[in-house]
Amino acid sequence: MAKQHKFTVTAARGMLPLLADELKHLGIKQFKQEQGNIRFTGQLEDAYKVCLWSRVAIRVLMPLATVPANDPEQLYDSVKAMPWEEHLNGEEGTLAVDFNSFRSKIKHSQYGAQKVKDAIVDRFREMTGMRPSVDLYQPDIRVNVYLRHNQATISLDLSGESLHRRGYRARNTTAPLKEHLAAAILLSAEWPQQARQGRALLDPMCGSGTFLIEAAMIAADIAPGILRDYFGFSFWKQHDREAWKRLKADAERRRQAGLSRLPVIVGGDADPQATEAARANIAEAGLAEWIQVHDRRLQDWPAVADSLPRAGLLVCNPPYGERMGDVDTLHNLYEKLGDIVRGSLPGWRTALITDNAQLGKFTGLTLFDSVPFDNGPIACDVLFYRAPKPVRADEMSSTSETLPADKVTEVEQIDISEQGRMFENRLKKNLKHLTKWARKNNISCYRIYDADLPDYALAIDLYDDQVHVQEYAPPKQIDAQKAVERLKEAMQIIPDVLEVPAANVALKVRQKQRGLNQYEAQAAQNQRIQVQENGLKFWVNLKDYLDTGLFLDHRDTRHMLMSQAAGKDFLNLFSYTSSASVYAAAGNAKSTTSVDMSNTYLNWSRDNMQLNGFDGEQHQFIRANCLEWLQAAQQEPRRYDLIFLDPPTFSNSSRMEGVFDIQRDHPSLIRMAGQLLKDKGQLVFSTNRRDFKMVEAEFEGLRLTDISSQTIPRDFDRNRKIHYCWLIEKL
Numbered sequence: 001m002a003k004q005h006k007f008t009v010t011a012a013r014g015m016l017p018l019l020a021d022e023l024k025h026l027g028i029k030q031f032k033q034e035q036g037n038i039r040f041t042g043q044l045e046d047a048y049k050v051c052l053w054s055r056v057a058i059r060v061l062m063p064l065a066t067v068p069a070n071d072p073e074q075l076y077d078s079v080k081a082m083p084w085e086e087h088l089n090g091e092e093g094t095l096a097v098d099f100n101s102f103r104s105k106i107k108h109s110q111y112g113a114q115k116v117k118d119a120i121v122d123r124f125r126e127m128t129g130m131r132p133s134v135d136l137y138q139p140d141i142r143v144n145v146y147l148r149h150n151q152a153t154i155s156l157d158l159s160g161e162s163l164h165r166r167g168y169r170a171r172n173t174t175a176p177l178k179e180h181l182a183a184a185i186l187l188s189a190e191w192p193q194q195a196r197q198g199r200a201l202l203d204p205m206c207g208s209g210t211f212l213i214e215a216a217m218i219a220a221d222i223a224p225g226i227l228r229d230y231f232g233f234s235f236w237k238q239h240d241r242e243a244w245k246r247l248k249a250d251a252e253r254r255r256q257a258g259l260s261r262l263p264v265i266v267g268g269d270a271d272p273q274a275t276e277a278a279r280a281n282i283a284e285a286g287l288a289e290w291i292q293v294h295d296r297r298l299q300d301w302p303a304v305a306d307s308l309p310r311a312g313l314l315v316c317n318p319p320y321g322e323r324m325g326d327v328d329t330l331h332n333l334y335e336k337l338g339d340i341v342r343g344s345l346p347g348w349r350t351a352l353i354t355d356n357a358q359l360g361k362f363t364g365l366t367l368f369d370s371v372p373f374d375n376g377p378i379a380c381d382v383l384f385y386r387a388p389k390p391v392r393a394d395e396m397s398s399t400s401e402t403l404p405a406d407k408v409t410e411v412e413q414i415d416i417s418e419q420g421r422m423f424e425n426r427l428k429k430n431l432k433h434l435t436k437w438a439r440k441n442n443i444s445c446y447r448i449y450d451a452d453l454p455d456y457a458l459a460i461d462l463y464d465d466q467v468h469v470q471e472y473a474p475p476k477q478i479d480a481q482k483a484v485e486r487l488k489e490a491m492q493i494i495p496d497v498l499e500v501p502a503a504n505v506a507l508k509v510r511q512k513q514r515g516l517n518q519y520e521a522q523a524a525q526n527q528r529i530q531v532q533e534n535g536l537k538f539w540v541n542l543k544d545y546l547d548t549g550l551f552l553d554h555r556d557t558r559h560m561l562m563s564q565a566a567g568k569d570f571l572n573l574f575s576y577t578s579s580a581s582v583y584a585a586a587g588n589a590k591s592t593t594s595v596d597m598s599n600t601y602l603n604w605s606r607d608n609m610q611l612n613g614f615d616g617e618q619h620q621f622i623r624a625n626c627l628e629w630l631q632a633a634q635q636e637p638r639r640y641d642l643i644f645l646d647p648p649t650f651s652n653s654s655r656m657e658g659v660f661d662i663q664r665d666h667p668s669l670i671r672m673a674g675q676l677l678k679d680k681g682q683l684v685f686s687t688n689r690r691d692f693k694m695v696e697a698e699f700e701g702l703r704l705t706d707i708s709s710q711t712i713p714r715d716f717d718r719n720r721k722i723h724y725c726w727l728i729e730k731l
Helices: 016-025 044-053 072-080 109-128 179-188 191-196 210-219 241-261 272-284 298-307 330-344 357-363 418-440 480-498 552-564 579-586 599-611 626-633 662-674
Strands: 005-011 031-034 037-042 057-068 094-102 141-148 151-157 200-203 265-269 291-295 312-316 348-354 367-375 378-385 445-450 458-463 466-471 505-509 528-533 536-541 569-573 591-596 619-623 640-645 677-687 702-706 724-730
Touching: 005 016, 005 044, 016 031, 016 037, 016 044, 016 179, 037 044, 044 057, 044 241, 057 072, 072 109, 072 151, 094 109, 109 141, 179 191, 179 210, 179 312, 179 348, 179 367, 179 378, 191 200, 191 210, 191 312, 200 210, 210 265, 210 272, 210 291, 210 312, 241 480, 241 505, 265 272, 272 291, 298 330, 312 330, 330 348, 330 357, 348 357, 357 378, 418 445, 418 480, 445 528, 445 552, 458 480, 466 480, 480 505, 536 579, 536 599, 552 579, 552 640, 552 677, 569 579, 579 591, 579 599, 579 640, 591 599, 591 626, 599 619, 626 662, 640 662, 662 677, 662 724
Parallel strands: 094 141, 200 265, 200 312, 265 291, 312 348, 466 505, 569 591, 569 640, 591 619, 640 677
Antiparallel strands: 005 037, 005 057, 031 037, 057 151, 141 151, 348 378, 367 378, 445 458, 458 466, 528 536, 677 724, 702 724
């Protein structure tokens, strides 16, 4: 087991709850919130994750020791006794020391830092005759000392410099908003949820573009630290370079996938110098083709409001009377902001940061929350306002006309490697063979590539003229950075070979989901399309969720169910979007019952059934935990002729009690489902778990037949472990 360490993560006033949420999302469980920081226990890789992914943290510290420091000499002796040679090379190494004191005898921070530096240097000089030097900019290690009540906590600063420095700020403006503060405001305004719903973001007073960039990075799942070329662990002797390399590569893959689902993000400013700075920073962040910036006065935004989506978030950092503008006239600006929202953007929420909350009343908008944050030395409040006329998710248009971009940057083209040409040739070969088969069998949705080459661990599916690409975790023998390069190559090759626009290619990164991320939508932009399969119609969504709504590997299984459904009562457990129920209805089933825990999927199920003209009372949709429903159904008289049982491989959903594991739980699951069969009834059980083993146990009154080979479609022949399937008959 990897070594466990203790870490301390600091954050600004008001941001600790947001930081705690971030740690949970990163899978960090053992943490304790204190005043001004959060302490947690974990592996070194966990600390790296915080440095890379936290949007609100300031520093990540790794405490090495807590020593008494009643006077400067005691501090010196305690620090000198520590094994600094484990962390730093004495001859060529560099260091810096940060020192803070609270209610202690050593009050002067510069003097305290000097004593700590002297102690470390003297230890090396006495041991080796060599001494490290001081580098205040990018030292090999940065030592952090916090002296409280004469007890000094000595830590390594793994962040190296404040994490708010993302690495994209090429130009500044007067009173720029710090990056972590912009991110905290956006997180508090529920921008991640709004972005997944396809809502837009507007900053009409964008300054140097901080809100715009942070909003894009959040919506596109871009790690805030991905652009930084230096952290406090970069030259540390115990740095785990392989772990860091893996994390960076994973972040780059997630960035590639996230950019394909960005909502509209637009900003502007009346000051041309500000918009010039914003464009420079946006370009430095690599987001020039996704964020629009306009030279536009505040009062001119209503004229273009019709070009914006119906709902979104207006966020801005208006001038403060303390630094910019006249506090006596700023009320006119707030009135103007309120007029724009009420008159031109009634479906939009608003978030403003101000040092004078009373000014917020002049907007005329309905305040529903406020959060205290500090903007540098200025104590501020962030004011959150409701939309004057809220727009429901089902009223959102699936497409939105966007403002014309002032500048469009072409997608970067890269030189294709020899391996890339091999991938290109394989894709062409697969396409040639499968296109003929698909046309002959009236199939428009099929898999054309499934990790055929180890270097390109992708699954590529065609949905008419749309392409769905999933990247599996690359094999361990493939270098992490090379996997990123291969992905970039593939995303350049795929639209060329398939002759579709790059915008028609949706990329998702398949990774182990845990914690709060496990069942989240990828985007929820409601960008669904209609496809056909065996003469039936289905809604699919290539961007919003990890899965599209139609499991292509079950195509033959669904067709088999249709051929057996005539005149029968059909039960679909863990029904997902109920494609199997559509097939059963098309096969003239007497009735269909679809059971799933998700309202989203049940609504999707109804839409699929109605799309094919099946909307009678004989088609029921039940929202329930399937395990609980099965137990309760044992006591009910109703029984079924045909059951389809395709459970998840694993689930720890908050809506389920305990943890479900298909390998462990399938015997009891099959027995319960079998109890609901009529005499001579049939149950089709399927699982996608690659290492699944059916238990060698007696299922009383049931006969099991392995039909896996009969249910693998032609386009999945290359990977016959895509699923396992059994026909189970009641004797």
